Amino acid sequence: MDNAKTEIWYDDLNPGDRYTSQTGILMTEAAIVAFAREFDPQPGHDDPVAAQRTFFRGLAASGWHTAAVTMRLRADVGFPIGNGIVGAGVEIAWPTPTRPGDELKLELVVKEKRLSSTKPDRGIVIVEYDTRNQRGEHRQHTRTTLVVFRDPSLTAVAT
Amino acid sequence: MDNAKTEIWYDDLNPGDRYTSQTGILMTEAAIVAFAREFDPQPGHDDPVAAQRTFFRGLAASGWHTAAVTMRLRADVGFPIGNGIVGAGVEIAWPTPTRPGDELKLELVVKEKRLSSTKPDRGIVIVEYDTRNQRGEHRQHTRTTLVVFRDPSLTAVAT
Numbered sequence: 001m002d003n004a005k006t007e008i009w010y011d012d013l014n015p016g017d018r019y020t021s022q023t024g025i026l027m028t029e030a031a032i033v034a035f036a037r038e039f040d041p042q043p044g045h046d047d048p049v050a051a052q053r054t055f056f057r058g059l060a061a062s063g064w065h066t067a068a069v070t071m072r073l074r075a076d077v078g079f080p081i082g083n084g085i086v087g088a089g090v091e092i093a094w095p096t097p098t099r100p101g102d103e104l105k106l107e108l109v110v111k112e113k114r115l116s117s118t119k120p121d122r123g124i125v126i127v128e129y130d131t132r133n134q135r136g137e138h139r140q141h142t143r144t145t146l147v148v149f150r151d152p153s154l155t156a157v158a159t
Numbered sequence: 160m161d162n163a164k165t166e167i168w169y170d171d172l173n174p175g176d177r178y179t180s181q182t183g184i185l186m187t188e189a190a191i192v193a194f195a196r197e198f199d200p201q202p203g204h205d206d207p208v209a210a211q212r213t214f215f216r217g218l219a220a221s222g223w224h225t226a227a228v229t230m231r232l233r234a235d236v237g238f239p240i241g242n243g244i245v246g247a248g249v250e251i252a253w254p255t256p257t258r259p260g261d262e263l264k265l266e267l268v269v270k271e272k273r274l275s276s277t278k279p280d281r282g283i284v285i286v287e288y289d290t291r292n293q294r295g296e297h298r299q300h301t302r303t304t305l306v307v308f309r310d311p312s313l314t315a316v317a318t
Contacts, residue, residue, distance in 0.1 A: 039228070039230050040234065063249075067223060071198050071199045084202065088252070091248065092248060092251070
């Protein structure tokens, strides 16, 4: 796909389309601890020493931090949905914990799409993301249900 | 349920158990914009003026901000899972957008549980959260699959 396209509409998306992030985001210990202190205060996420004795056996990013960074990577990927990305729902799995030193990258794949049965100006698109570090270790799988609008210029012609 | 319990283990949790947050978290315009600029830079989330012309018709928090605050509320609720809360997966739906001025609160309900078939020290527990504002408007529904350990003192007796 052409990552440089200004706006993407429902009709531009097709199952199998792939987008990948060009630059990664480095997960530092400081960033992991700061996010956890604000949103997910648990020893496994906000205390590098105490984290050694947790399920994670060492500091791990909150899954919500990995999720937020995944969304940041999506913004950088070049997936400029017209009218913005509107999420109706999402499923997330964290196969392995994100660690300090991970440089996260994103691959985005369009899986399915269908027009709305009630609103002719939009459709539903299922998009999946895989978030991996520099060694290809799989940190997050995301399946999102998006509301995506049709190109207004096409809709205008049709009326 | 007794929110003051020090640690909760698999055997302490039962379908129908409810936990509610005592204090809310206020979503200010400044906090909504700051989170969006870092993680989800889109006009509907990071620009109060441009947001008027988006799908949201005014500033709305990134769904990932609502999700992160939901996890913060969970930490405050008193749901002290022994060994920490380990999420294997999650499904999120955002029925309505979070707005500046929303004071978010959380209700958490235990839905199902089953012992691991392979690891006798733990089980899987399905927990659902509802995040609502001060008027009861439903901002997020969350269904989580958690790995929860059995009370180590009970497990020790059994061996």
